[in-house]
Amino acid sequence: MSDTRKPFPFSEFEPAWQARWETEKTFRTPGPGDAGFDPAKPKYYVLDMFPYPSGAGLHVGHPEGYTATDIIGRYKRMRGFNVLHPMGYDSFGLPAEQYAIKTGQHPAITTAANIITFRRQLKALGFAYDWDREIATTDPQYVRWTQWIFLQLYGAYFCESDHKAKPVSDLVAKGWTREQIDGVRLAYVADTPVWWSPDLGTVLANEEVEEWKGKGHTVERRPLRQWMLRITKYAQRLIDELDELDWPEGIKLLQKNWIGRSEGASARFEIIDFASTIEVFTTRPDTLFGATYMVMAPEHPFVAQITTTEQLAAVEAYQKACASKSDMDRGDLNKDKSGVFTGAFALNPVNGGRLPIWIADYVMMGYGTGAIMAVPAHDERDFEFARRFQLPIVEVVSGRVSGTPTLLEPFSDHGVAVNSGFLDGLATAEAKATMIDWLEAKHLGQRRIQYKLRDWLFSRQRYWGEPFPIVWKDGHHQAIPESELPLLAPPLDDYKPSGTPEPLLSKAREWVELPDGFVRETNTMPQWAGSCWYYLRYCDPSNTERFISRDAETYWTGQGGSAESGVPSSTGMIDLYVGGTEHAVLHLLYARFWHKVLFDLGHVTTPEPFQKLINQGLILGEDGQKMSKSRGNVVNPDDVVSEYGADALRLYEMFMGPLEQVKPWQMKGVEGVSRFLARVWRVAFEQDQAGTWQMSNKIADIPCADKELRRVVHETIKKVGEDIEKLNFNTAISQMMICTNAFTQAAVVPLAEFIQFLTILNPFAPHLSEEVHARLAVAFKFQPGQLSEVAWPGYDPDALVRSTIELIIQVNGKLRERVMISKDADEAAATAVALGCAKVKDHTDGKTIRKIVYIQGKLLNIVAS
């Protein structure tokens, strides 16, 4: 395609500016210790969620968030901030390994190729990253520090009295045994039932199961020895410390619900004719008098012991059915409760009731104690189960004002205790407290807080992940010395899963077997590991002594910079973090957890990583559906760039609508913003017969005589600045369109005003604005510095003032007339004008004027009836 046919020659100047930014390192960000670092400058750290470099390359969702942060970063830079806006790659991951299984190609080769593609695509969009800070989680020097942080977790325990992590060396000093210490480490080994996928050859985290099942892989439940991270110890802090963060409320709520705190009590029930008790957790201890049976999870270890011989066959059959059923869609089973009686009975501690003990799959082993007291009158699930198996239903909470309870449906709200001995007449809240006191006094139970959050299953049996820096001997694990980091995986010839849960790395015998009977841990870390701390590494990416230097850490958290930075010392390090909602829970929760551990151990100085968070909305296809290959509605950013240019793509993605909103792609919209950019171009240039662009003689280096034009320019400077601060990019672009239309229609365009406009356009369309500016510099012989180095222009408030305004005249709240009037007109003057209007008379004739509402400079409402 010939450039003369393009509306403006972006395909010539865009690559040229990108090359210049690269060779001149225009967007290099000096940090502490770097040449050119100015500690007096306030810092601004704006971060994107880094991409997984898939084989498919960038999709249009990536540039949405990336452009938003680029605009903010460039704007803050022009405002005098030292802006850190880095980019990197979350480059471990299953697809590269799946590819290796198919082709035998080492995942490192595929990953390196994909990174090259991503880097080229990102550079083609003109983002102002400091490329010297680029990182990939697969780099040995990055892996080194990921493993180092793992060792910090391994070497720490959670001190219950101080609510924080401390080194286990403290416990050694207190004389704890090795087993005791291994039992409290934040990274520990446990046999747990996990989701194992034979064809992927790895276990999956609970939250990953659905995703891979959806892709056609099989998963099954298996008890396996796995590495776990004790995130549950941080459950309360992960909830409480959300308060200080400037995050969307919806995301905070999502995290809170995921952690799932509930308050209640544990209670122990004696098993009749059996020297043991069953412990349950309940949020409604006040309903204990209404407990008529008990249920244990089918996999509860007690079941085998308490089951009577008569019931044994039925119980075992049910357990077996549940184990194989675990893979089926549980949704289908929700309607029909199932279960089997064990033959055993427990004693209700408050009233001596004989409670049959059942097993049923509606009770989960993983939550609470894996057993419940069933109160069918006041719990929907228990009610359903009781009806199905004809178990007694006893009402103990009354929510009705009067009348006999019908018990046609469970009543799970709060009310007043009835049929409950010493609780009778108490409101639910008091009844709960009274019952807990009673249980505690009798040593039958205690107040308890329960979380849904489980410890984090941290090991995978994959190849393409960080190996654990751990060795084993005689059944004990221990850390390898820090000096041996990074510990890299050995190359393999065959990446195929063996079909057994034996990790792939165990195939590398020479790597695994060490002198003196030591063997290496062969599990690898999940992909989350690298993304848990990458934002720290950007601050000091080539440090070989520490994962981040103390100086870099304090400076980029805002504690080492100028006091005037305007950013009060905050709890979070990053000023703005932009990314998709898909990471609302997992990534953001995991990263917060790691950060808090590092904080507790004194390695970082803020308790939170991300002060402010924004979720960009999904971009849908033109058909309003999610983009997918199978639907054929995927838009490739490369195609958009070659057809319309990088500036047009950037601008369009920002013009589509509010950043946080879900919105459909419209190719016609890209044409629209491309036309806008062409209009800006043609303010300065016109095409001659030969098709070359010549400087337009409309531009003149003279003071702006056109007051209206000047007002539009200054309104634009004001609005665009304010909109960028609020992340309202779409309306900022609208305003720049209005301004461009004013330039287009003006007979003369004053040079100074036009350059001010180009300056505010620069963060949005950096290539075009720089190119126009550079050409103006040649034509008007001024110093051709880069626009991106120029200070953000101020606006002149006087230029905004209008002497006359349009006054809206309403009668009974309905618009009837509009008149031009002095902005200072008082109520009497305005009323006189309004009553003189014919249309106003039409609507007030024969009525009495009751009231006049006058908003000066805006409107006048006549209330008449």
Next chain:
RNA sequence: GGCGGCUUGGCGGAAUUGGUAGACGCGCUCGACUCAAAAUCGAGUUCUAACGAGUGUGGGUUCGAGUCCCACAGCCGCUACCA
């Protein structure tokens, strides 16, 4: 089932946070330029012939409601027997 979000012209979306509903862009219509087309420039474009009506529906508060309150409906996410 639970939690969250959304609902404004033919379309994407604006609306100073209670004060002109529909900015800006797309599309469409007409005009200019052209032998013609594209591109560009200019005018118009919520509906209605008009009176009027109008921000998912119904009510309320107010001089005035897209905006605040109550009830309901429809779409979209996330989550799912969490005791």
